[in-house]
Amino acid sequence: MERWIGKTALVTGASSGMGESACITLVNHGLKVIGLARRFDRMEKLAIKLERAKGRFYPMKCDVTKESEILEAFKFAETLGGIDILINNAGLFIPNHIIDGPTADFDQVLGVNLRAAAICIRETAQSVKKRKSQGHIINICSILGHNVEIAKGAPMNLYTPTKFALRAMSDVVRHELSVTKADIKLTNLSPGLVKTEMPGNSSYGEKIYEVMPYLLPKDVVDSMIFVLGTPPRVEITELTIQPFNGNLESNNSS
Numbered sequence: 001m002e003r004w005i006g007k008t009a010l011v012t013g014a015s016s017g018m019g020e021s022a023c024i025t026l027v028n029h030g031l032k033v034i035g036l037a038r039r040f041d042r043m044e045k046l047a048i049k050l051e052r053a054k055g056r057f058y059p060m061k062c063d064v065t066k067e068s069e070i071l072e073a074f075k076f077a078e079t080l081g082g083i084d085i086l087i088n089n090a091g092l093f094i095p096n097h098i099i100d101g102p103t104a105d106f107d108q109v110l111g112v113n114l115r116a117a118a119i120c121i122r123e124t125a126q127s128v129k130k131r132k133s134q135g136h137i138i139n140i141c142s143i144l145g146h147n148v149e150i151a152k153g154a155p156m157n158l159y160t161p162t163k164f165a166l167r168a169m170s171d172v173v174r175h176e177l178s179v180t181k182a183d184i185k186l187t188n189l190s191p192g193l194v195k196t197e198m199p200g201n202s203s204y205g206e207k208i209y210e211v212m213p214y215l216l217p218k219d220v221v222d223s224m225i226f227v228l229g230t231p232p233r234v235e236i237t238e239l240t241i242q243p244f245n246g247n248l249e250s251n252n253s254s
């Protein structure tokens with residue numbers, strides 16, 4: 001991770017779960033981290049907690065379905081030298097069905113999980129290329145973006161399709177980066193169930209953690225740090241991280 005010390009990362013969905021955990025870890029590694037989310041108060045509290053850390057946390061209130069707010073964040077990033085690492089983490093899950101769900105929900109899920117990720121990728125690629133620098137983009141996908149059957153019958157709305165599409169978008173972008181000889185790695189991280197607010201908001205509620213093994217945000221962030229720390233000749237393109245399905249009680253205790 002030494003090569004990233006003093007560089008700038010942008011993390012979407014920084015107010016909770018994996019995004020918050022990623023911000024803490026990256027700041028502790030000495031990076032400047034811009035965190036985007038709508039719940040600014042939570043990020044403000046995090047900024048206070050990180051005041052004495054090696055790097056610095058810059059919270060920005062941003063609804064990622066609004067392009068102008070994303071562009072504002074990238075404009076601010078220029079004052080810090082430009083974005084070197086993008087963690088496309090913001091995600092939205094609305095538990096209802098496609099066959100009778102409202103179009104507004106389709107728009108929201110597409111807007112957060114796919115359109116915002118595309119805008120952030122474009123802006124990061126432009127920033128890195130302009131500076132003839134190196135970059136790394138990490139898209140937080142899901143094992144649900146590999147296999148629809150895992151959530152068979154559950155009210156997933158467009159969540160699962162957007163996670164498949166995010167992985168497809170990564171492949172398209174990797175080709176584009178290669179053609180233009182951009183020095184930017186791109187990794188899809190696909191976790192299984194992680195204990196955050198998101199699954200708890202599903203129709204199963206918090207009960208899901210009593211019946212299924214789960215990861216902690218830190219487990220996913222540890223993988224993120226591993227991926228970012230690979231030598232220049234190595235690009236981890238896809239990483240799935242599953243809770244180990246052993247003894248549920250002992251596995252979930254640490």
Ligand SMILES: NC(=O)c1ccc[n+]([C@@H]2O[C@H](COP(=O)([O-])OP(=O)(O)OC[C@H]3O[C@@H](n4cnc5c(N)ncnc54)[C@H](OP(=O)(O)O)[C@@H]3O)[C@@H](O)[C@H]2O)c1
Nearest residue numbers: 013015016017018037038039063064090091193194196198
């Ligand atoms: N938890 C799991 O089991 C699991 C498994 C695989 C993949 N994932 C993926 O992991 C990523 C992180 O999710 P999480 O589990 O950490 O859930 P989480 O705690 O609910 O975090 C979701 C984050 O996305 C942000 N967000 C949602 N809509 C937004 C919007 N319109 N504008 C800006 N930010 C927005 C939220 O911030 P605000 O509400 O403050 O805006 C929040 O910080 C997501 O992409 C999710 O799909 C989760």
